[in-house]
Each structure stands twice: as structure tokens, then as C-alpha cells.
Amino acid sequence: MSAPSRVAVVGAGPAGIYAADILTQLAPGTQVDLFEKLPAPYGLVRYGVSPDHPRIKRIIESLHVMLEAGRIRLLCNIDIGTDVTIEELRSAYDAVIVATGAITDIPLDIPGIELPGSFGAADFVSWYDGHPDVATTWPLDAESVAVIGAGNVALDVSRMLIKHAHTLLDTDISDNVHSGFAANPIRELHLFARRGPADVRFSPTELRELGHQHDVDIVVDPADLHGDRHIERMTKQFAPTRNVVDTMRGWAAIADSERTASRRVHLHFYQAPVAILGDDQVEGLRMERMTPDGYGHVTASGAFVDHEVQAVYRAIGYAATALPGVPFDHATRTIPHRDGAVVDDNGDHIPGLFTTGWIKRGPVGLIGSTKSDARQTVETLLDHSGRDTTAGAPDIEQLLAARCGHRIDWNGWLRIDAAEQRLGTDRGRHRIKIIERAELTTIGGGRLRHSALADGRQR
Ligand SMILES: Cc1cc2nc3c(=O)[nH]c(=O)nc-3n(C[C@H](O)[C@H](O)[C@H](O)COP(=O)(O)OP(=O)(O)OC[C@H]3O[C@@H](n4cnc5c(N)ncnc54)[C@H](O)[C@@H]3O)c2cc1C
Helix, strand or coil: CCCCCEEEEECCCHHHHHHHHHHHHHCCCCEEEEEECCCCCCHHHHHCCCCCCHHHHCHHHHHHHHHHCCCEEEEECCCECCCECHHHHHHHCCEEEECCCCCEECCCCCCCCCCCCEEEHHHHHHHHCCCCCCCCCCCCCCCEEEEECCEHHHHHHHHHHHCCHHHHCCCCCCHHHHHHHHCCCCCEEEEECCCCCCCCECCHHHHHHHCCCCCEEEEECHHHHCCCHHHHHHHHHCHHHHHHHHHHHHHHCCCHHHCCCCEEEEEECCEEEEEEECCCCCCEEEEEEEEECCCCCEEEEEEEEEECCCEEEECCCEECCCCCCCCCECCCCECCEECCEEECCCCCEEEEEEECCHHHHCCCCCHHHHHHHHHHHHHHHHHCCCCCCCCCCCCHHHHHHHHCCCCECHHHHHHHHHHHHHHHHHCCCCCCCCCCHHHHHHHHCCCCCHHHHCCCCCC
């Protein structure tokens, strides 16, 4: 087919940026508009990746280069579905690629989940990463905390909870986040996995990092690490599993007398959450012991154990939300598609509608896999025959001018970027994030001189 002349991409996370960039390379004449509902681009790289992971955060630099090239028009602070509908976009563009990602927690349906002190990891991550749409304070007042989950987000959350605040001063966290962590009285953190140590989804490096935290000891029960033929089989077969289990065995071998740190992380295996205990506030977590069958499966044992904790974080997975006007599979929480072409209930492609990233595949996989996924979607898009969008199509420029006066373009983002770097430089740091939407919008919209930031506007 002939290349599309105008394509809209919804969501300026890595998936949306990669898709926009690949499209401009494969179809150089195509005009690509990249819509983002937040005042700042980069999705979960900015608002999910842990602030103490500067190497991963630096992926932003390569995404920046793609946007800087000038082939993609960035339009931030525009919520598609609210400010402009998908139907309007579909009429105004030859194709629309939905790359809206995932930002909420999968629900955990156990008694007590609604108690104060019970939190979703996604909300906590959004707070410490300075997401502009969440509260600026977080109740870090528990001495004993439970984290439920066996993946890297559970590790991120545990590491951030157990860290001493001064070790975060070389990151981009804002002052409200730093003072929240500085007041954190935590002493014990219990991290729970339903299955055994050979079945966790921790990456070896992230697990090891947990043991490198200042003034933190790790406690593992040696009984959880031995005597299961499944563990022996998995560690023989898979090097990452061997690494993970070896790291845990190293911790399990440390004598209690050598553990002198003021904070401790306890790793628990074969325990599944049954109820969060407490009347008006979390007072404990009831777990059921699981019995391994030697083949990697576990069954409920009927034996329960109560842990005294004052806060519970569930890190059992992220979930996407539906975008009005786009089909959504509520069971998988993804957009139904064929190689990136969005399909309706009958499995027929909806002309001009495509998807990529976590909203397409589900919230699994690293940023790197988002790139190959974006390529698949763009190739599918270019394979589909053109559609006529001219008849009765709204003038998108008029529509944006009328409804999106608050929008932030590339130069607006550069102003925010510069303001954050200046805040950091003034305090001997690389960057300090600006977290309030109104402030981001004011700076991005060019209505505030950078110098006005220096005098205590940042909290
Ligand atoms: C806590 C956490 C830590 C992680 N750490 C790492 C790591 O260390 N290394 C690694 O490789 N990967 C990491 N990941 C995974 C990585 O973040 C994802 O693979 C990647 O961000 C998915 O990209 P995406 O573009 O699909 O979604 P997102 O990054 O979520 O981007 C989606 C974008 O769409 C925007 N959007 C949503 N709705 C609308 C709308 N209606 N209108 C306009 N815009 C909209 C959102 O604001 C967002 O900017 C981590 C993920 C999480 C949750």
C-alpha cells in the first residue's frame, strides 16, 4: 500500500515512542503525532523504573534523541478519550496506534484488603517516582511491613521501603518523597512468595542488589532452599535460576550473630495470602503454607501462619485500563489484536486501529522487548491497505486549538527538563523531579521563568 500520510500514536511511553520512531524510519513521508496524557513523556521509564536505577532511567536519553530528531510531533497533557475521542482521532488520521500501557494494580480479593495500611505497589511506585496524578504524601509509619509478590516490582518496592533515605540523595526524587522515606520507621520487611525459590521471577542482579543495601540484613530460612528435587532440577537446567538460588543460599548460610544491621528483609517461600488482619488498620497478615510437590507445583496445606505487620503491599502485577472507543479484553486486560491490528468481537480488524506495548501484550517484559513489539505493529500497519479519512474528517488542528489549550509540545517538555536539571544542579544533584501537574503545566506552557523555581517552589 502507499504509506499513510498521518498517524496518531496514543501514549508516549517507550512503546509509543519506539512505534513512532520506527514508523518515521520505514515511512519517512508520514506525519506522526504522539499524544500523551501526562505533562511529561516516557511513561513508566519516568514513572515506574526505580529512582535508584539510574542506568535504566538513562533509556530516557535514547528516547529523547528519537523525539529530538523532529520527525515526531509530541503533544503532551492531552488525555485521549477525554479531551479528544478515539473516534475523532480515527477520522482525522489514516491510522491510530494505541500504546497506553498499564498503571494500576491487579486486584487481590482477600478479606481486609481495603484496610488502611494495605497498598498496591503501583500506587506506591507512582508516589516515589513523582507521578503528577497521585497524592504527594505517603503513610510510611509501619515498623513491620509485608510485601506480597515474587517479581522485580516486589523487589523494587521492598528495596525502596528498606533503604535508608540518605542513600536516595543521588537520585531524582523530590523533597516530599525524600522526607517521607526519612521518617520511615521500618525495621522488618517480610517478602512472601507463593511458590519456591526456583520459581520466583526475580532477576539475579536485582535480587543481589537487595543484599547490597546499607545497614540491611537478609534472612532466609535454609529449610526453604533444600530437599526439593524441583529446585535441584531447575538450578541445573537454568543459569539465572541457579544464580538466584545461590544468592539465597549465601544469605541462608550467614550466622545470626553476624547480622548486625538495624533493618532486616525476611524472604519467605511457600506461603499464600489469605487475609489481612485488623479492625480499623492493618495489624497482621494471615498466610497459608503451601506444600511443594517436587515438580514445581504447590498445594494449600490448610496450615496458617499470622505475621504481625502494620502495612501490606501487594506487588502481584500491573493492570491496564480500557480506553473508551477501543475493544478491551477484561480477562487479560489487553486490547485484542492480530500482530498489532486491533480486532473486534468477531476477530475482524477495525480499520485504522493498531496497538503496541503493555496494553497489547500485558504488563510483562522489559523495555527492550517493547521495541521489537512496536516494530511488529508498525509492519502490520504498513501492510494494511490505506483508508480514506478525508470525507467529513475533523480538522485536528482546530480541534486541538479549541480543546487542548493546556497542551505541552516538545519545547514545553524541554523547558520542564531544563527546570528539573536546574533544581538538581542548585542542590548538587543531577536532577530533581517536579511532581505537581499544575507546576509542570505552567512551566511546559512557557508561563513561568526557570529562575522562579529556585525559590522554594519545589516541595
Ligand atoms: C515498577 C516498574 C519498574 C520497572 N522497571 C524496569 C526496569 O528496571 N527495566 C526495564 O527494562 N523495564 C522495567 N519496567 C518495565 C517497563 O516500564 C515497561 O516495559 C514499559 O514501560 C512498557 O511500555 P509502554 O509504553 O507499553 O507503557 P507505559 O510505559 O506505561 O507508557 C504508556 C503511556 O501512555 C500514556 N497514556 C495512558 N493513557 C493515555 C490516554 N488516555 N491518553 C494519552 N496517553 C495515555 C501514559 O501516561 C504513559 O505515558 C518496569 C515497570 C514497572 C511497573
